[in-house]
Amino acid sequence: MRILILGGDGYLGWPTSMHFARAGHQVHAVDDYLRRRAHQEAGTDSLTPIGPSLPARADAFREVTGLEIVVTEGDLTDWSIVERLFREFEPEAVVHYGEMPSAPYSMIDREHAVFTQTNNVVNTLNVLYAMAELAPDAHLVKLGTMGEYGTPNIDIEEGYLDVEHNGRSDTLPFPKLPGSMYHLSKVHDSHNLHFACRIWGLRATDLNQGVVYGIETEETKLDERLLTRFDYDEVFGTALNRFCLQAVIGHPLTPYGKGGQTRGYLNIVDTIQCVELAVLNPADAGEFRVFNQFTEQFSVLELAELVRKAGAEVGLEVRIDHVDNPRVEAEEHYYNAVHTKLMDLGLKPHLLSETLIESMFETIGRYKDRVIPDHILPATRWRGVRERSPG
Amino acid sequence: MRILILGGDGYLGWPTSMHFARAGHQVHAVDDYLRRRAHQEAGTDSLTPIGPSLPARADAFREVTGLEIVVTEGDLTDWSIVERLFREFEPEAVVHYGEMPSAPYSMIDREHAVFTQTNNVVNTLNVLYAMAELAPDAHLVKLGTMGEYGTPNIDIEEGYLDVEHNGRSDTLPFPKLPGSMYHLSKVHDSHNLHFACRIWGLRATDLNQGVVYGIETEETKLDERLLTRFDYDEVFGTALNRFCLQAVIGHPLTPYGKGGQTRGYLNIVDTIQCVELAVLNPADAGEFRVFNQFTEQFSVLELAELVRKAGAEVGLEVRIDHVDNPRVEAEEHYYNAVHTKLMDLGLKPHLLSETLIESMFETIGRYKDRVIPDHILPATRWRGVRERSPG
Numbered sequence: 001m002r003i004l005i006l007g008g009d010g011y012l013g014w015p016t017s018m019h020f021a022r023a024g025h026q027v028h029a030v031d032d033y034l035r036r037r038a039h040q041e042a043g044t045d046s047l048t049p050i051g052p053s054l055p056a057r058a059d060a061f062r063e064v065t066g067l068e069i070v071v072t073e074g075d076l077t078d079w080s081i082v083e084r085l086f087r088e089f090e091p092e093a094v095v096h097y098g099e100m101p102s103a104p105y106s107m108i109d110r111e112h113a114v115f116t117q118t119n120n121v122v123n124t125l126n127v128l129y130a131m132a133e134l135a136p137d138a139h140l141v142k143l144g145t146m147g148e149y150g151t152p153n154i155d156i157e158e159g160y161l162d163v164e165h166n167g168r169s170d171t172l173p174f175p176k177l178p179g180s181m182y183h184l185s186k187v188h189d190s191h192n193l194h195f196a197c198r199i200w201g202l203r204a205t206d207l208n209q210g211v212v213y214g215i216e217t218e219e220t221k222l223d224e225r226l227l228t229r230f231d232y233d234e235v236f237g238t239a240l241n242r243f244c245l246q247a248v249i250g251h252p253l254t255p256y257g258k259g260g261q262t263r264g265y266l267n268i269v270d271t272i273q274c275v276e277l278a279v280l281n282p283a284d285a286g287e288f289r290v291f292n293q294f295t296e297q298f299s300v301l302e303l304a305e306l307v308r309k310a311g312a313e314v315g316l317e318v319r320i321d322h323v324d325n326p327r328v329e330a331e332e333h334y335y336n337a338v339h340t341k342l343m344d345l346g347l348k349p350h351l352l353s354e355t356l357i358e359s360m361f362e363t364i365g366r367y368k369d370r371v372i373p374d375h376i377l378p379a380t381r382w383r384g385v386r387e388r389s390p391g
Numbered sequence: 392m393r394i395l396i397l398g399g400d401g402y403l404g405w406p407t408s409m410h411f412a413r414a415g416h417q418v419h420a421v422d423d424y425l426r427r428r429a430h431q432e433a434g435t436d437s438l439t440p441i442g443p444s445l446p447a448r449a450d451a452f453r454e455v456t457g458l459e460i461v462v463t464e465g466d467l468t469d470w471s472i473v474e475r476l477f478r479e480f481e482p483e484a485v486v487h488y489g490e491m492p493s494a495p496y497s498m499i500d501r502e503h504a505v506f507t508q509t510n511n512v513v514n515t516l517n518v519l520y521a522m523a524e525l526a527p528d529a530h531l532v533k534l535g536t537m538g539e540y541g542t543p544n545i546d547i548e549e550g551y552l553d554v555e556h557n558g559r560s561d562t563l564p565f566p567k568l569p570g571s572m573y574h575l576s577k578v579h580d581s582h583n584l585h586f587a588c589r590i591w592g593l594r595a596t597d598l599n600q601g602v603v604y605g606i607e608t609e610e611t612k613l614d615e616r617l618l619t620r621f622d623y624d625e626v627f628g629t630a631l632n633r634f635c636l637q638a639v640i641g642h643p644l645t646p647y648g649k650g651g652q653t654r655g656y657l658n659i660v661d662t663i664q665c666v667e668l669a670v671l672n673p674a675d676a677g678e679f680r681v682f683n684q685f686t687e688q689f690s691v692l693e694l695a696e697l698v699r700k701a702g703a704e705v706g707l708e709v710r711i712d713h714v715d716n717p718r719v720e721a722e723e724h725y726y727n728a729v730h731t732k733l734m735d736l737g738l739k740p741h742l743l744s745e746t747l748i749e750s751m752f753e754t755i756g757r758y759k760d761r762v763i764p765d766h767i768l769p770a771t772r773w774r775g776v777r778e779r780s781p782g
Contacts, residue, residue: 079501079502110470110516110517110520111470113516113520114513114516114517117512117513117516117579117583118509118512118513121508121509121512121579122505122508122509125501125504125505125508125572126501126505129501129504152561152563153559153560153561154554154556154557154559154560154561154563155556155557155559161554161556161566163545163552163554163566164555165545165546165552166545166546168544168545168546168725169544169545170543170544170545172543172545172566172568173566173567173568174566175552175554175563175564175565175566176564176582177563177564177585178582178586179586180586181516181583181586184579184582184583184586187579187582188508188512188575188578188579188582191567191569191575191578191579192508192572192575194568195569195570195571195572195575198719199719199773199774200774328589328590334559382590383590383591
């Protein structure tokens with residue numbers, strides 16, 4: 001298949017590109033280095049030393065495997081780039097990771113909020129119009145987030161809710177309670193996608209993904225030049241990855257607030273497996289299909305305890321220091337999200353284990369001289385617009 | 392009260408500005424003439440001869456009433472303008488009509504879709520940040536649309552739905568099925584507003600308005616220079632207003648498709664009454680309040696029949712010619728939308744009557760030499776992106 005990977009330079013986009021190329025597909029990866037630039041501005045960086053550019057990574061991949069990943073460096077909000085990609089490559093599947101992916105980044109101030117929403121909404125509209133015009137039978141696999149749902153007091157279904165109301169019934173989009181300007185941008189995207197499927201008959205799968213952890217995939221292990229990025233800073237890092245790094249460098253683990261925040265999690269190798277399952281089993285024409293993409297639920301505190309326990313096994317003394325929660329979110333709440341559709345397609349989960357955490361310790365240990373510790377603690381706060389930008 | 396009216400040059404914004412000024416409030420009206428420019432590009436115009444600019448209209452209003460409407464000509468997507476407005480005027484209420492308001496306009500092509508969503512989302516984000524920073528106790532009265540809900544097979548509630556699911560319950564945002572890129576922009580806005588109320592404790596009322604009809608308010612009748620605009624073209628015109636004009640000029644009425652599309656409707660004088668009720672009864676701090684703002688439900692065909700009947704009374708021979716539906720929408724469907732919250736605040740509806748239609752005929756007749764007939768029939772189609780913009 002001809003598979004277009006948007007955001008092919010990212011934590012997930014790069015290993016996904018390599019995986020599809022090794023599986024025998026024609027892969028075209030696109031990126032504009034938004035995340036690299038945001039790191040540069042903030043003075044942070046990936047723990048792992050990744051190739052300097054997408055072409056350099058593709059060159060290394062070719063040397064190691066003999067396989068080709070075609071790359072484009074370009075901004076998906078620029079229609080001329082999107083149009084050329086669709087016209088020339090004629091994708092059969094489009095895997096869309098190509099958005100600004102950080103909740104804290106979007107909450108820095110007005111400018112970052114406007115940028116995140118504009119960037120994400122416009123590049124996804126461009127993709128939808130390109131599909132409608134140039135690739136109406138292609139299948140869009142779009143990365144969304146479980147964070148679109150927030151934490152309602154009912155079970156979270158996969159995209160839709162069967163509603164009975166005043167003696168009538170309908171199946172309607174599941175109500176959304178997103179918790180940041182970034183999560184809102186994904187909700188906007190989901191509504192736009194649903195509409196494009198209804199109106200133009202496009203095929204789309206919205207992957208409401210949980211929090212991804214892990215540092216290695218089959219392909220990143222082939223050669224050091226094929227490593228994927230690993231973020232641990234307050235803007236791009238996520239709970240479990242950050243905790244593992246904190247354990248290795250002797251920094252206390254820092255759950256935000258009480259730590260009762262419960263979310264779905266999955267291993268990076270399962271992200272790739274899920275995306276592959278979605279691509280190989282496309283949505284029907286006109287179908288807006290939604291999968292909840294995670295394998296297990298944990299509270300933040302449960303993860304911290306797991307990391308402490310795994311640390312003790314390998315002689316790391318790990319402390320847990322709760323920090324003031326920079327976000328506005330429920331710290332104790334009901335959470336039960338359905339996630340059976342990907343299992344039904346054949347997903348074989350790699351569940352979280354002490355062994356996995358210990359192997360993450362090992363990999364992180366290899367690069368621990370590269371850690372920049374000043375940006376680990378949260379600085380971006382959800383409240384307090386006024387204090388932060390008085391004019 | 393100090394009331395900021397965003398979109399103060401529009402069909403509703405201008406009479407709202409005059410009404411609040413006459414009621415003794417300090418009014419500051421803002422507009423960037425998006426709609427006037429869209430008309431110029433398309434070669435269409437308001438039926439009524441409106442003042443050439445917002446300052447000219449405010450001058451005429453001062454001459455007629457002795458009252459002041461302060462005006463700013465500026466683009467709300469420009470933060471420096473929004474910031475200055477909030478810093479200098481210190482509004483207590485913000486009435487936000489300031490968006491690109493047309494579903495067909497947003498469906499012309501990719502560029503118009505991107506413009507509509509970007510313009511509407513960004514200017515509303517700017518307003519929310521300005522409130523959070525500079526006017527945290529002000530009350531935002533935001534014009535949304537009943538079109539956010541679409542036509543679900545259940546009763547439409549006012550913004551929220553009480554859900555029972557698997558033995559648990561919650562009150563959640565009512566699911567949205569918007570029918571155009573424009574309606575989607577309003578759904579995006581609603582999610583952003585709800586978040587700002589939850590996170591920053593802002594006060595907001597989202598007015599999910601039905602289709603507005605009518606041509607005169609108490610203030611527009613004071614002097615011809617105070618008229619509000621009246622659109623009947625395929626891009627900015629709406630069903631009942633267009634039917635009345637068609638009846639007067641001897642053009643067949645043109646329901647789209649079967650004409651069973653049912654929506655909520657209200658008289659322009661009730662729009663002003665509803666907005667005033669919302670402003671005088673503000674939402675609580677942190678409350679995202681949603682009102683369904685209409686007074687009666689009609690199908691398109693019922694309206695056409697009403698206009699035919701009223702025409703017969705005054706000697707107009709009115710024909711009804713169904714045209715191919717340019718939109719993708721259900722032409723026969725269940726529709727029952729709750730609209731009690733504004734009634735509870737004291738709304739006294741001006742229901743649709745033959746007398747009202749006959750008085751519209753009269754006013755339209757006065758300006759019928761100004762009618763540009765070539766842009767009445769629908770040209771913008773929801774399907775067929777490919778045919779329309781092949782490159």
